[in-house]
Amino acid sequence: xxxxxxxxxxxxxxxxxxxxxxxxxxxxxxxxxxxxxxxxxxxxxxxxxxxxxxxxxxxxxxxxxxxxxxxxxxxxxxxxxxxxxxxxxxxxxxxxxxxxxxxxxxxxxxxxxxxxxxxxxxxxxxxxxxxxxxxxxxxxxxxxxxxxxxxxxxxxxxxxxxxxxxxxxxxxxxxxxxxxxxxxxxxxxxxxxxxxxxxxxxxxxxxxxxxxxxxxxxxxxxxxxxxxxxxxxxxxxxxxxxxxxxxxxxxxxxxxxxxxxxxxxxxxxxxxxxxxxxxxxxxxxxxxxxxxxxxxxxxxxxxxxxxxxxxxxxxxxxxxxxxxxxxxxxxxxxxxxxxxxxxxxxxxxxxxxxxxxxxxxxxxxxxxxxxxxxxxxxxxxxxxxxxxxxxxxxxxxxxxxxxxxxxxxxxxxxxxxxxxxxx
Numbered sequence: 001x002x003x004x005x006x007x008x009x010x011x012x013x014x015x016x017x018x019x020x021x022x023x024x025x026x027x028x029x030x031x032x033x034x035x036x037x038x039x040x041x042x043x044x045x046x047x048x049x050x051x052x053x054x055x056x057x058x059x060x061x062x063x064x065x066x067x068x069x070x071x072x073x074x075x076x077x078x079x080x081x082x083x084x085x086x087x088x089x090x091x092x093x094x095x096x097x098x099x100x101x102x103x104x105x106x107x108x109x110x111x112x113x114x115x116x117x118x119x120x121x122x123x124x125x126x127x128x129x130x131x132x133x134x135x136x137x138x139x140x141x142x143x144x145x146x147x148x149x150x151x152x153x154x155x156x157x158x159x160x161x162x163x164x165x166x167x168x169x170x171x172x173x174x175x176x177x178x179x180x181x182x183x184x185x186x187x188x189x190x191x192x193x194x195x196x197x198x199x200x201x202x203x204x205x206x207x208x209x210x211x212x213x214x215x216x217x218x219x220x221x222x223x224x225x226x227x228x229x230x231x232x233x234x235x236x237x238x239x240x241x242x243x244x245x246x247x248x249x250x251x252x253x254x255x256x257x258x259x260x261x262x263x264x265x266x267x268x269x270x271x272x273x274x275x276x277x278x279x280x281x282x283x284x285x286x287x288x289x290x291x292x293x294x295x296x297x298x299x300x301x302x303x304x305x306x307x308x309x310x311x312x313x314x315x316x317x318x319x320x321x322x323x324x325x326x327x328x329x330x331x332x333x334x335x336x337x338x339x340x341x342x343x344x345x346x347x348x349x350x351x352x353x354x355x356x357x358x359x360x361x362x363x364x365x366x367x368x369x370x371x372x373x374x375x376x377x378x379x380x381x382x383x384x385x386x387x388x389x390x391x392x393x394x395x396x397x398x399x400x401x402x403x404x405x406x407x408x409x410x411x412x413x414x415x416x417x418x419x420x421x422x423x
Contacts, residue, residue: 008042010094014104016047021298023323024127027210028100034392048104076106096399098123111180121402125185131174140317187321188342208394209386227259227372228308234267240314245282246361255369266295305331313337316359352382
């Protein structure tokens with residue numbers, strides 16, 4: 001048997017975790033590092049960085065300038081904006097180009113690379129709903145209600161300065177541009193279903209979990225303070241931190257039992273003044289029950305989670321696959337989460353956590369009270385959803401499946417039958 005040459009994989013992310021530690025950036029980089037550690041693969045990581053910013057030189061990492069995109073179409077304003085990316089990829093000669101976002105590069109980037117690299121497999125991980133929803137990909141209406149599907153009329157209601165026709169053209173344009181993508185990855189079946197409903201064929205989507213970065217230091221063994229809780233993530237209206245503070249306020253001293261809530265996160269300073277004022281007022285009413293610690297280093301998340309008993313994920317939008325849930329399970333911590341989207345897909349009430357009605361502070365207060373039961377805590381069984389090797393293997397199976405003509409393996413049939421990470 002003739003040995004196969006190394007599969008050449010270019011991983012493209014809209015940010016580098018050293019500059020922007022969002023879930024997509026972290027998981028894309030972790031996946032690249034898993035490929036780079038494999039002697040049977042050749043790996044390159046390309047990330048978008050702000051103009052004038054330089055990454056520390058790495059032999060397998062390149063930074064390209066973040067593109068200016070048209071806010072509605074998500075297409076690059078400069079038609080020559082793909083030149084730097086194209087030059088880097090032409091030199092690397094990839095078999096696989098795996099985008100982890102259309103932001104940074106532009107929704108037209110896959111089509112541009114299809115023309116430049118006609119034999120390469122092009123993959124796109126769908127980390128949220130940015131091509132479906134103009135409102136930051138949140139599928140959350142301006143009145144705070146959840147949006148259940150793409151509808152140009154409803155989009156025009158949220159953005160009255162634009163017509164329904166402009167949103168219909170946006171949808172059709174993005175669907176056409178994404179025809180250049182050979183395969184999509186969805187970290188949750190919920191998100192895959194949303195994109196199938198939007199118009200992407202189920203046979204083009206594989207459900208594969210995001211990959212977490214390996215901890216730089218061993219997970220510390222800490223005895224947490226009984227009943228303490230923590231929130232990790234951006235502090236903004238989509239993440240539901242205000243709902244969490246309302247729930248804390250609702251509990252009597254007898255129900256609270258002297259516990260403490262730790263809020264780890266940033267972004268509050270970038271929110272509207274009304275939201276900042278509301279957050280400050282709620283925090284004041286919580287008193288000594290809550291401490292806001294501010295930003296945290298992602299390498300510290302294991303230690304910080306080990307110091308509490310519960311992680312709370314109170315998001316009010318259709319979360320796809322929150323990295324914080326994976327981090328919690330790796331730290332052997334159960335999750336209290338909203339009963340929607342990818343949260344409800346990963347958290348099973350009474351098994352590895354608790355669920356409450358999304359946006360309902362009173363129901364969350366009941367879940368917080370319930371979480372103080374030491375008997376419940378002892379009965380929970382928390383475990384990671386997947387391993388690094390299983391997630392890496394699922395991606396490689398997808399890549400090779402799409403390269404079936406050259407690598408002599410069978411193609412992926414559809415997202416329901418796609419290679420799943422082993423639990």
